[in-house]
Amino acid sequence: RLDRMVQLLITGGLGFLGLQAARRFLWRNAVCTHGKIKPLTQLTLFDEHFPATPLPREIVDDPRVRVKTGDITEDGVAEELAEEDIAVIHLASMVSGDSEANPKRAWKVNVEAQRQLLEALSKRAPGARFLFTSSTATFGPMDADAPAGDSTKQLPQNTYGFHKVVCELMINEYARRGLVDARALRLPVVVVRPGAPNKALTTCWSSVVREPLNGEDVHLPVHADSVLPVASYQVVVRAMERLMLDVDAAQLGLDRTLTVPSLSASPRQLYEAAERLARQHGRPFGALHESIDATAARVVRSMGSSVDGSRAADLGLPQDESADSIVKAYADDYVQGGVEQLSVN
Incomplete structure (x- = not known):
């Protein structure tokens, strides 16, 4: 008989991080179901709607890829997505700014949708591997001298962080x-995202690199010296790959959430790293201005400034070297020569 199709589902799959993860897993050509690594025969990207910009050519042209759109909170959608021989990367969520503005809708998207997915999987694909992306926003304000780690009591001071804590317990x-x-x-601020800013209150950690390297001034809604944990999208995607394919349940034990090893960086530090790169290549470089937004500044102050990712590092999850290495990796992909493909090294 023909082997059954082995599928990876990525919810929020048409967003930036979802597409980066899709590239990585298509390249790796592997998925883990019931503790066994098998070739990836189908990758389903599910999202609310198609993005405004065209999908990357190598994803569109890959016969293993299919795209589905819909509202993940609607009755029956989770059941439709949950198929046999499936692994899931659950990225779909409302970001911090939208969650503060509309907490009831955010609860449905961020919490209820995950519960429905897990329920559907427990019936259709019991034992399926499921990866949820949480956030360092779960920790609340932290002293820089006492980084928050996997054993830190979580006291989120924003709606987004609260929802993520609930989801961690559910996991x-x-x-x-x-x-x-x-x-x-548990993801830090993921940088540097190309394209237009999103509604996350931490999006300016990307803007301070992206806009100035494009010769444009950048206006910060938070103080330039605000510090948060950050990681490059390359490191985050490799961490997903590692946790989905190379770390078994016994290694995780009772606590199933790992904090991604991260750097602590301010918008100013990332801006200065981008400025060094621009000077090195003789590129025009935009100026930095502060235009403080009270809500953004308050929420950012409510997040921990440093984290301890040593448990994840011990399990082989990667970490960025420096702000300069993060900026260079972004520029290699999206600035110098317009390189579109994610490096797979």
């Missing part, structure tokens, strides 16, 4: 009951 519960091989990555 532990479904794993404890043996229903789903659920695990989570």
Whole structure:
């Protein structure tokens, strides 16, 4: 008989991080179901709607890829997405700014949708590997001298962080009951995102690199010296790959969430790293201005400035070298020569 199709589903799959993850897993050509690594025969990208910009050619042209759109909170959608022999990377969520503005809708998207997905998987694909992306916003304000780690008591001071904590507990519960091989990555601010800013209140950590390297001034809604944990999208995608394919349940134990090893950086530090790169290549470079937004500044102050990712590092998850290496990696992909493809090295 023909082997059954082995599928990877990425929710929020048409967003920037979803497409980067898709590239990586298509290149790796592997998915883990029931503890076994198998060739990836189908990759489903699910999102609310198509992005305004065209999808990358290598994704569109790959016969393994299919795209589905819909509202993940609607009845029956989770059941439709949950198929046999499937692994899931669950990225779909409302970002911090939108969650503050509309907490009821955010609860449905950020919490209820995950519960529905896990329930559907427990029935259709029990034991499926499921990766949820949490956030360092779960920690609340932290002293820079005492980085928040996997054993830190979480006291989120924003709606987005609160929802992510609930989802982390849900991940532990479904794993404890043996229903789903659920695990989570606590992501820092992911930089540098190309294209237009999103509604995340931390989006300016990308803007301070992207706009000035494009010769444009940048206006910060938060103080330039505000410090948050950051990681490049390349490191985050490699961390997803590692946790989905190379870390088994026994290595995680009872606590199924790992904090991604991160650097602590301010917008000013990233801006200065970009300025060094621009000077090195003789590129025009935009100026930095502060235009403080009270809500953005308050929410950013409510997030921890440094994290301890040593447990993840011990399990082989990668870390960026420096602000300069983050900026250079972004420029190699999206600035110098317009390189579009994600490096797979």
